[in-house]
Amino acid sequence: MAEDDRQLVLKCREMQEQAYQDLMRRYEGYIYRLCQSFINNREDALDLTQETFIRVFQGLETYQLNRPFKPWLRQVAVNTCVNFLQRHSSAPLFLDQPVADGNLTLADTLASREDPAQEIEWQETGRFLQEAINRLPQVYRLLVVLRHQEGMSYKEIAEETGVPLGTVKTHLFRARAALRKGLSTYYAWEE
């Protein structure tokens, strides 16, 4: 029977290598995919996966055993990715003012690919939508992933990212309004 996370953490604290192996095998895919969905870059996602686990293992003593492990792990990953985005952004990442509105146009979420010749033919909505999501500003994408993939509430997102609640809401609204416009073009909906 598989050991539960808590038992593995205890064994990690006792420096049992097998426990590290088991814990990583259990969660490395999840963390990699999470980072990849935030950042949309394979190499960066690998680096961030590494950074996350190093931090997690460093912080094992601070982990409270009576809490579920996965959300704690996710918190470290989100934190690591937000810090990464912050380091690579010239302006503060999260502003209440709509600085990003200028970028967040239909053109951005749709056809403005660097090389029009490489434009792929989208065969299904999911693929199309993934492209549109990848064109969102990274901060918007991060919030969309936490909401729709991780199923977190506005409040939980605010707590986990440190972004003010009002900003979480407005960024989510804008991101999804842009995606919805993209869908509209894709399906040729009449507005």
Place this chain on the structure above:
Amino acid sequence: MQCNQESLQMYLDGEMDAEARKTVELHLGQCRSCRQEIARLQLLWLELGQTNEVELPAELPYLRQQIIHQAMRSRQDNKSSEASYWDTQKLAWQPAILGASYFPGVALLSTVSRATGRQIPRLMSGTIALARRFVFPPQDKKGGNQ
């Protein structure tokens, strides 16, 4: 209620209290264009909820060995290296989350980047070249990468 896309989004997110939901539902009963809109949003929500499982990189197992090696060594080394990230965690959040109006000042930011910047690359040494990511103050370059 006026037609309002934000309300429809909040409704679908389940982020409304019973009274607000009722208001939206009443409006939907009377407003054809919002009924159409919410159907379209529902389709978007459905798509956004699909998992998009990207392929895992082939080097992940190799990375795992590296990480475990680093982690166990750093725990053996004792706590001297352990403090940084967890101690500065709260501090390090601040620059990312604050708008310009309450930005705490360059001094704090540079303190944070020094605290975290010094710590992480040392742990990362010998693994994927992370160095390009961190802006080291000059005096930290040596300790950071060797």
